Amino acid sequence: MFSRVDHIGVAVEDLDAALALYERDFDMSLAHRETVDEQGVEAVLLDVGENHVELLAPLEPDSPVGRFLARRGPGMHHVAYQVTDIDATLDALRAGGLRLIDEQPRTGIRDSRVAFLHPASSGGVLTEIVQPAKGH
């Protein structure tokens, strides 16, 4: 069902300070940077082998990641698993009784197709599934 961990999503207050940690101290390469208005974040992808770290900084305090930071502080926000057919995967998860945040896939970072599962039926873990765009 899942090919690999696509990325770990990390909520940060200061994107440039976080980049210094991941690029300089962890020696990860910056792969992509994008403002995702729909999700209210500026986001960065860094490469770790075939996996990624996604750093998420809120565009404003009253946004999902802004409220997460206010409630819990910076740290791990979600995990994303890679799939090859997100429509079939969503159908299978729905049939298994999992609660979905996104009933249909929407466009994510770097033109991927993404959907979030609700942490209430995923053991408290905000879980995303990602079908990358061709070439990624």
Add this chain to the structure above:
Amino acid sequence: MFSRVDHIGVAVEDLDAALALYERDFDMSLAHRETVDEQGVEAVLLDVGENHVELLAPLEPDSPVGRFLARRGPGMHHVAYQVTDIDATLDALRAGGLRLIDEQPRTGIRDSRVAFLHPASSGGVLTEIVQPAKGH
């Protein structure tokens, strides 16, 4: 420095209920199950491609994972990156000024060598580095 995401560590209250989610609904294969007395957990590894999910259930409430659950509830606990030479990696991280929980590697699950970095200098993310035992 890091080859890939080795695993996502997830704190759970009920290991068998969590296994039902990951094995049945997420179709992940159980790779290993072990009681790690030193860390006060019963732990399970599931395969996701070349990555893993590590489920951690506390052996008693007064343990690191037990206290995490009391404070934050079930959910993501740490991320672990895979390395080929943990001693050299720890030296490089120390030289970069990162705060380490483990100054020297210790034995982790499935005879790996592991060390944890302190979340205070890792952006609030409890970060582990793992050198797997030969053959894993």
